[in-house]
Amino acid sequence: MNLKNHHAKSYNLHKLITTIIFSILLSGCLTTESTRPDKPELTAEQSAENARINQLMAQSFAAAEQELEDEFFAINPDDYAEESITDIWPRVRNGFNIADTTNNPRLIAELKWYARHQKYLDRVVERAEPFLHYVLNEAEKRNLxxxxxxxxxxxxxxxxxxxxxxxxxxxxxxxxSTGKIYGLKQNWWYDGRRDVYASTQAALKYLEDLNREFKGNWLHALAAYNSGSGTVRRAIRKNKKRGKPTDFWNLKLPKETQAYVPKLLALKRLINKPSDYGITLNCIDDTPYFEAVDITAQLDLAMAADMAEIDLNRLYQLNPAFNHWATAPYGPHRLLIPVDNAETFKSNLAQIPKAERIKWKRHKIKEGQTLSHIADRYSVSVSSLKRLNNLGSKSRIRAGKHLVIPVSSRKLSDYNLTSYQRKKTLQNIRRKGNKITHIVQRGDTFWDLSRTYKVKSHSIARWNGMAIRDPLREGQKLVIWTKAPVSKTASHGRNTIQRISYRVRNGDSLYLIAQKFNVGIKDLKRWNSFTSKYLQPGQKIKLYVDVTRQTGNS
Structure with a gap:
């Protein structure tokens, strides 16, 4: 029996009983009326009729009550198993196996922090929901x-x-580097480090290797996952030489690593007994959220979302490894599809030939075009263009010839979670100060830019979705927010400030250059560390100009 049907039937029985009770009360009114002094007494025939009605009502009430009782006790919990939810957290707790007996102050501090941040934990659990069942399965397969x-x-x-x-x-x-060691491809189309399916297997294999290296000491292995096994080994050797304990809590490790292991142990304690810390854990169903589907060839992600009948952003959230508008042409040929949509996706995919899973365009090469320019225009990689057009290692192309190019089925702005669109969104976040667009010049470094704009190097990297060690490419656009006045910005907050390099000509002066580019002399001095008050012909100087205020006669 369906649980909803049972509730409906129970409701109807309750309604019947209520009606009966109401009727009895009405009938009771008939009998009580006879006791009023201003009413004539009932005849023997009327009294007999009232008694008969009362008896029928009592019998009906008893029958209804018995039916409700029989229905209630006939409920079989197994009938509703299909509608119940099995929470995954007890299964997670059952597999806890890392020794945790200390009350080190570092661990207690992390535990208190988590206990004070219920909303943070709610967000984390919500993000983990699509993947936790898979990650747990993979850990259990390895007996981890x-x-x-x-x-x-x-x-x-x-x-x-x-x-x-x-x-x-x-x-x-x-x-x-570690990703490549553990088989995670990283190229223009795809970054396996963000592939939850592949990276989970790689991470657990890496952790197995570290645990083996540190002879079963999980705290050492976890510390090595964070800071590298060499760092942990050196710390152990130093303590041995000094006659100090070599357990994790006594090792001199980087500050981040010293907090890293306590964070994990704090989470373990909190999830093991959340009520002890005043925390609640949102339920996650212990069933697969997605199915890994073999797609056999490159596939436009917008087409894939349509085939699965899901939103394109949801597809990207499950498959964040894909940098652009399609899966990687040379694999992996796999998509994670929500379980409820997997059969629909597979059925629709089977109806489309491989050659039609990507749209194609025949491009006629124009004078002055390069492979790089064409690749940027169509959002494909140069290597893909070379392979598709049998160019081998050649980069030179001839005007008038044609290239076959894969193109997206929708306009590129519809693919909101490509690497380009994510970076664009990040760069458009409003921050404090003046927004400057810097065009990277040859030789630029984050450190140089931090000095020029008087901001932190790490801030510049963060505003542009980069790491401080990422290389800067000539012509790359960077967004920089600075409180220092670089030059007057364009009206309405338009993003029009660009850096240029100017070679001093005969007769130039700071005044003439400032007039020519519509900037201030003080700005010119601040942007350039002049060793002499005189400019020399051929000397290069930096300027940050508002391109909307230039006359074009420079």
Whole structure:
């Protein structure tokens, strides 16, 4: 029996009983009226009729009550198993197996922080919901302690697009080199570090290797996951030489690592007994959220979303490894699709030939065009253009010839979660100060830019979705927010300030250059560390100009 039907029937029985009771009360009114002194007494025939009605009502009430009682006790909990939700947290707790007996102040401090931040935990659990069942399954397959499924909370708060100052990416925060060691491809189309399916397997394999290296000491292995095994080994050797204990709590490790392991242990305690800390954990159903579907070839992600009958952004959230508008042409050919939509997706996919899963355009090469320009225009990689057009290692192309180019089925702005659109969104966030667009010149570094604009290097990187060690490319656009007056900005907050390099000509002076580019002499002096008050022909100077205020006769 369906639970809803049971509730409906119970409701109807309650309604019947209520009606009966009301009727009895009405009938009772008939009998009580006879006791009023101003009413004539009932005849024997009327009294007999009232008694008969009361008896029928009593019998009806008893029958209804018995039916309700029979219905209630006939409920079989197994009938409603399909509608019940099995919470995943007890299963997570059952697999806890990392020794945790200390009350080190670092651990207690982290525990108190989590206990004070219920809303943060709610957000984390919500982000973890699509992936926790899969991560837990993978950990159990390897017979690993289930504390490890909490590690992405410490690493990234289960944010699929997380990118750190140290160039670490994804929920497991792999740096490029370690990702490659563990088989995570990284190219223009795809970054396996953000592939939850592949990176989870890589991370658990890495943790297995570290645990083996540190002879089963999980705290050492976890510390090594954060700071590198070499860092932990050196700290252990130093303590041995000095006759000090070599357990995690006594090692001299980087500040971040000293907090890293306590954070995981604090989460373990909190999730093990949330009520002890005044915390509630939102239920996560212990069933698969997605299915990994083999798509066999490159596929436009907008087309894939239509086939699965889901929103394109939801598809990207489950498949954050794809940098652009399609899956990678040379694999992996896999998409994670919500379980409820997987069969629909597979059925629709089977009806479309591989050659039609990407749209194609025949482009006629114009004078002056390069492969790089064409690739940028169509949002494809140069290597893809070379392979598709059998160019080998050649980069030179001839005007008048044609290239076959894969193109997106929708306009590129519809793909909101591509790497380009995510960066654009980040750069458009309003911050304090004046917004400057800096065009990267050859030789620029974050440190140079921080001095020029009087802001922190890490801030510039963060505003542009980069890590401080990421290389800067000539011509790249950076958004910089500075309180220092660089020059007058255009009206209505338009983003029109650009850096240019100017070579001093014969007869130039600071006054003439300031007039020519509509900037202040004080600004020119501040932008350039002049060693002499005289300018020399051929000397290069930096300027930050408002392109809307230039006359074009420079």
């Amino acid at each position: 302690p289930t504390e490890l499924v909490l590690l992405p909370i410490v690493e990234s708060a289960y944010q699929t697009f997380a990118y750190s100052h140290g160039r670490a990416s994804g929920i497991w925060q792999f740096i490029p």
